[in-house]
Amino acid sequence: MITRLFSFRGGVKPDAHKSESAHAPIAMAPMPERLIVPLRQSTRATARCIVQVGDLVLKGQRIGEPEGTLGTAVHAPTSGKVIEFGLHPLAHPSDLNTRCVVIEPDGADRWIERQVFDYHTASREQALAQLRDCGIVGLGGATFPSHVKLGRGTGIETLILNGAECEPWITCDDRLMRERARDILAGASILRDLIGARRLVIGIEDNKPEAIAAMQAAASNIDGETSVVAVPSLYPAGGEKQLIRVLTGIEIPYGKLGAEFGVQCFNVGTAHAVYRALAHGEPLLSRIVTLTGNVARAGNYEVLIGTPISHLLTLCGPKPDTDRTLMGGPMMGFALPRLDVPVVKGTNCIISASPALFPPPLPEQPCIRCGECARACPAELQPFELYWFSRAHNFGKAQEYNLFDCIECGCCSYVCPSHIPLVDYYRFAKSEIWAREREKSAADQARDRFEFRNFRQEREKEEKAAKLAAKAAETRAKLGDTPAPSTAAKADEDPKKALIAAALARAKAQKEAVQPRNTDQLSADTEAEIAEIDARRIKASLEDPAASGNPPSPDRSPESTP
């Protein structure tokens, strides 16, 4: 059992606002008129569509085949008809389109025959493949494919279940733990077997006593060393590195993974999805979404992937003074550019924001170097330095100050007395650096290909020259016996010229050998005719009879033919 908790540096304590949505049990969201299922459901991977417009699909039928190492399968969330395959906007700050399959539900919600997967007898590889084929990704928000995370080596000492849910307003994990603790624990024990962990630690923030009680009750029923630990409520205790630090005291350095230090961390929602996938063969078709903020009926709903957010908002009834809608929490989420976008596997919360609840940001003022941000930073960075470098486009220096250790938790912006949107600067700097790296690798590839092309052209030229030389040598060997004395003398000076001369001589000889043969072997009649024509020609123009071999001049030709 864990007797001592550790702490991470920094962190903030924003108002939790959990009570608004935590009271009501999870309700099933009604079926929308159409489901827009994006094929991009995990980080950096888009599935390949395997259905066509007009196809009838069943609930749980695979519609997207996983591609690449980070790919996961995508499934039809309900039974119905595929009415479109095309580009639709994604719930993303960019407001860009991505490939989506649009399904019109038939209302029957008929399941495809679920393949029973016996995870007790299956090998580790088979289980991981099953997770990929069931489309299981991390449900904490990052949507990293679980089979990839689980595949990163065994020999892990501790499995951590992340039920901290530190971000304000969000209560989806809280409700899930209260209502489905048994399933979560079953999923956790499967995960523990898959990575061979010795102990299981479940970290839950101490502002969720009901969830802790429910999980403790469920944990007493499973084998192995299991402990449910209440961690102090301090944002961002639910960050993976922060939670690992709090529960085990292990600090994971930049660029390293928890697996290298004997810990792995999964969200409680992911554990639940893993249980459904491995014990029941159910792919990930829905998730719990918190609807809260400036609304009449806040609560948690089980929502099918692909449900338009505008449809969800009718359930909770945003109040008239709502001016924007956030996806994710107020610290790390973003304002949705539009509301007709679908719910994806990473959508944990939809917040209707009003100016009263979320006052618009005050004008940005100059940094006074007070150092509040450095005190609040849970990643122990120096946010003000990163801010200066990002602002000045000095990306190399920003990287030197470990920009990529930043988890974009928003603590620095939260405490900044000058209201500087610090995280926006870091996001800008990070995406610029990524773009430069992409350009750099494209340039390196182009350089390699260009150099190889030059090399190939040189080689082809040499090969051609060698071939020609070989051919010339062959011809010369053939002619070697009968060269004219003059050509032989020249050959020493210039072999090419000699060859040309030899070829010319051959052509000449050939021409001489061939003689016009249309006057040989003529019949007596024709010979008589020719003689008559010649006689006439001599008589007419007193030509030399010797010229009779020449063809007649054009003006005479009508006369000459009978």
Added chain:
Amino acid sequence: MLTALLIMTGIALVLGAALGYAAIRFRVEGDPLVEKIDAILPQTQCGQCSYPGCKPYAEAIAKGEADINQCPPGGEEGIRKLADLLGREFKPLSEEHGVEKPKSVALIDEQTCIGCTLCIQACPVDAIVGAAKQMHTVVEPLCTGCELCLAPCPVDCITMVEVPETVQTWKWKYPVFELRKSA
């Protein structure tokens, strides 16, 4: 007196030998400056700088024969990087060499293509596949957008298409605070 001379001569000989050895041991092959300049250039191999490729242009810059503002695909940022590297003043892109354009790739209209292979021969990075009297196509991820295939095409079936932004390549914008909104 003689001891002092001998000591000084001895030191000179030892140091000379050490320097001579270092000159051979740590000899630098080629001009490292050319490599550094070449690393900044965008490697489109488009020849707009009037040199046959990025490497020759890099060599010309290193020799001082070419100016740093002759590379339109590298754009203003490329010029700034070159200016930083070489310790020169920044100057705007020279207009006679072209203008900075958004990243594009070539697209062959496959209906019109007659399969003459001229574009394949013109492509500096072998990004066009096809054979004589067969349809040609551009391998999009390999295309640098150099436009060298446009001119040789006898039926003008190649167009440059701007590369659209995707969720993967989208960049966060520089934070700008709207003054009017706050006022």
